[in-house]
Amino acid sequence: MVQLPSAPTQNAVNLRGNYAHAAADYSVAQDYPHYTDDDHDIWRTLFTRQLPLMEKYGAPEVMAGIEVLGASADRIPEFAAVNEALLGLTGWRIVAVPGLIPEQHFYAHLAGKRFPVSVWMRNRSELDYLQEPDLFHDFFGHVPLLTNPTFARFMQAYGEAGPKADSHQAIKMLARLYWYTVEFGLIQTPAGLRAFGAGILSSKGETVFSVDSPAPNRLGFDLVRVMRTDYLIDDFQKTYFVLDSFDQLFHAGYDTDFAPLYERYAHEPAYSPDQVLLTDKVITKGTQHR
Numbered sequence: 001m002v003q004l005p006s007a008p009t010q011n012a013v014n015l016r017g018n019y020a021h022a023a024a025d026y027s028v029a030q031d032y033p034h035y036t037d038d039d040h041d042i043w044r045t046l047f048t049r050q051l052p053l054m055e056k057y058g059a060p061e062v063m064a065g066i067e068v069l070g071a072s073a074d075r076i077p078e079f080a081a082v083n084e085a086l087l088g089l090t091g092w093r094i095v096a097v098p099g100l101i102p103e104q105h106f107y108a109h110l111a112g113k114r115f116p117v118s119v120w121m122r123n124r125s126e127l128d129y130l131q132e133p134d135l136f137h138d139f140f141g142h143v144p145l146l147t148n149p150t151f152a153r154f155m156q157a158y159g160e161a162g163p164k165a166d167s168h169q170a171i172k173m174l175a176r177l178y179w180y181t182v183e184f185g186l187i188q189t190p191a192g193l194r195a196f197g198a199g200i201l202s203s204k205g206e207t208v209f210s211v212d213s214p215a216p217n218r219l220g221f222d223l224v225r226v227m228r229t230d231y232l233i234d235d236f237q238k239t240y241f242v243l244d245s246f247d248q249l250f251h252a253g254y255d256t257d258f259a260p261l262y263e264r265y266a267h268e269p270a271y272s273p274d275q276v277l278l279t280d281k282v283i284t285k286g287t288q289h290r
């Protein structure tokens with residue numbers, strides 16, 4: 001699963017979802033009866049093959065979140081029912097959206113503790129690869145960790161950081177932080193390295209690759225390093241950044257004044273996706289062969 005962290009364009013006509021009935025904040029009704037048997041069956045296929053991998057490769061907080069939200073292979077989750085559980089845990093809710101939304105709306109939703117989840121399911125021919133986030137990516141990949149108070153507070157802080165990044169013409173730097181953590185982050189756990197990023201967790205191949213493969217670099221998380229590093233949107237990552245804890249992520253996002261970073265680095269060339277620096281905390285130096 002590969003997709004952009006937020007809308008790449010104001011022009012919705014190229015996107016797959018139906019934006020015709022979206023509200024001003026791009027929310028739509030989930031329209032649950034609209035899902036076909038095939039939609040539920042594709043959900044079941046994806047959920048059933050991904051869940052067992054969570055035991056070995058997923059951060060324990062992900063599995064805990066799936067369980068407490070009551071998500072199962074049986075059928076596509078009903079957002080209203082999920083929200084009843086989620087609101088009580090962290091004050092977050094999910095909102096249905098047609099697909100990718102413009103970034104200022106995306107940031108506003110996160111700042112308001114609302115996570116946008118695409119309403120549509122991919123086709124059966126797209127089990128392994130999809131360019132836009134669908135319901136399975138958004139829900140299975142992102143929503144379980146919103147039950148974790150520390151991670152949820154980071155997500156809110158991230159949303160709040162959006163307008164400032166925009167005013168410094170540094171959205172790209174902020175997007176890299178999202179990409180290398182929320183989408184493709186790894187974390188140290190007592191049981192070893194585990195994945196928590198949604199782009200990993202919603203991809204069978206990358207779930208195994210990110211943790212087990214000798215190919216990619218795995219580097220200790222460093223906020224500025226991450227925000228200065230380009231990423232790949234159409235292949236498995238060449239570098240994964242590894243958190244010590246979700247506390248580390250929260251404090252990096254919440255305690256940092258980003259403005260001086262934007263001023264210093266926003267117009268500098270970025271590090272390439274496979275680069276390893278002398279200053280990096282190298283956990284694995286990847287072969288980059290696969």
Ligand SMILES: [Fe+2]
Binds near residue numbers: 141
């Ligand atoms: Fe995502």
